[in-house]
């Protein structure tokens with residue numbers, strides 16, 4: 001019997017304990033396991049290679065993404081790093097020009113060491129994408145929606161154009177399997193920073209790689225053990241606990257986001273809102289077609305002629321000024337000085353990241369409280385220009 005994703009994540013590992021009949025699966029911290037006899041290893045021998053707590057999380061994520069198997073890694077970045085082991089010297093990767101900063105840095109640095117070649121392209125432009133394909137890449141890296149402008153690319157179309165000879169990888173961190181399943185759209189591998197929505201409580205750094213076919217899965221699992229990037233049992237346990245509520249969290253995240261977007265649209269101090277759920281968003285149509293929801297990340301530009309950005313950010317009590325995303329708590333981030341500070345001014349300008357841009361990761365607090373908090377910050381940050389205005 002097949003179950004919905006909501007049921008799969010809630011029931012992960014439930015009633016699997018053979019020894020005591022525990023309802024929730026126990027946490028196996030042991031680094032090693034006895035052999036039952038000389039030359040007779042049991043299912044597990046050493047926790048870098050395999051661990052029951054980590055395997056429960058891996059199997060559940062693989063099921064949610066419709067893959068044959070998953071590997072749980074120590075971080076999202078080690079998940080990205082693991083995937084690069086599918087390449088040989090001289091092989092080419094095509095990656096988005098606006099991919100996650102850490103991914104950009106890693107791919108660039110490994111390419112500089114001569115491990116493979118890298119080409120960053122605007123995958124939203126069919127012309128640029130087609131001309132990149134002419135260079136016969138071995139691996140296509142997709143990340144959608146993008147950070148922080150939430151640009152969406154058509155996974156199915158890009159995978160079709162790439163064809164069967166290319167390994168197609170999608171970083172699905174921004175939406176989670178609750179809202180997008182890339183393996184069903186033609187991808188071969190899905191990557192996650194489980195630090196974000198999958199764990200969802202901002203208390204673990206972790207990652208996952210899920211493969212559609214057995215051969216790729218085995219190759220990735222072999223390399224994960226070889227280089228030692230597998231995640232810890234404790235982190236896997238906490239992440240499995242977070243994963244149980246993924247669907248209900250996402251529902252609340254999105255409900256709050258819709259209300260906040262409606263509120264922001266009425267604010268005179270807000271110049272532009274970037275949210276794929278808005279019909280005015282440049283890639284709304286693709287998002288509506290390939291996603292099961294528009295997610296809970298959004299960015300907007302504050303009118304810096306009429307509002308003081310520092311006062312706005314500091315006035316907020318329910319949006320913590322922090323990087324990262326996907327936790328139950330609401331966050332605000334200033335990409336130009338935080339997540340995208342490593343880019344030079346020109347690169348930021350090309351990417352469309354202005355100094356007036358603010359990014360929200362909308363949490364699951366009561367929406368009315370979040371809106372009140374924003375309203376009060378908008379009021380406080382206004383630059384007073386009217387003569388004779390009363391100051392309180």
Ligand SMILES: *Cc1c(COP(=O)(O)O)cnc(C)c1O
Pocket residue numbers: 075076077078100102103143171173174192193194195196205206207
């Ligand atoms: C955070 C993030 C990563 C990196 O994950 P870590 O868990 O921080 O190592 C990779 N891709 C995307 C899209 C992310 O948001």
